[in-house]
Amino acid sequence: MASRYNCILLDIEGTTSSVSFVYDVMFPFVLRELDKYLECAWNSPELAPVLDQIAQDAGSETFLAWTSDLSVESARRERVAAEIRRLMANDIKATGLKQLQGMIWKDGFERGELVAEVYQDVPVALDAWTTAGLRVYIYSSGSIAAQKLFFGHSEVGNLLNYFSGHFDTTTGPKKEVLSYVTIASAIGEASEKILFISDITAELDAAREAGMATRLSIRPGNKPVEEGHGHEPIASFAQVSLG
């Protein structure tokens, strides 16, 4: 059957995977490893741009400017750790935080302590959609590097081959219309031909304003949904009809 859509754009937390896996497994791993990670990676070239991003998210131009009042390295590290804990305690999905989380998760996924949970219907749908010729993309607050670790190390194996591309908040915040306009343009598709699935109505509102079709993901343990936004709810990807 011909599909109304050419592409499916997926959120992760609350959509492909449970909120509880992220909050009860992935975030505690970051908090446990944070100080040790910062100490080991402090002078690494990969960390420097992430420290600048964390400083920019906090309102400074660079990491150097953000910590110019501190002369001791351990105090600069402690400022970063305190800012990361503050952002996580307030569930602020800042780009620098998300990049650092991805770097900390790398070791956990690669040595098998972290294995990503996905809902049972997810691999089935990914297979059906891609077999039908649709392209599937991810748009998550989790960094692109973290997304690749996540789907590359899932409990049903490596799912990365199903995805044609990944987007994170470096494209723009998930509640802004322009982010979805930018994604449609990046993947070379009319927005009407893209179906976005998420658990957050404000994200779906923005995608719909950009012209995308939407479905509201209802999964066990998701945050309560604001009523009255008119996005068709689904409890499983099996309920997505393409015709």
Ligand SMILES: CSCCC(=O)C(=O)COP(=O)(O)O
């Ligand atoms: C590999 S993504 C980890 C989950 C995460 O950090 C996150 O913020 C998920 O947000 P989403 O936009 O997928 O709801």
Ligand SMILES: [Mg+2]
């Ligand atoms: Mg989500």
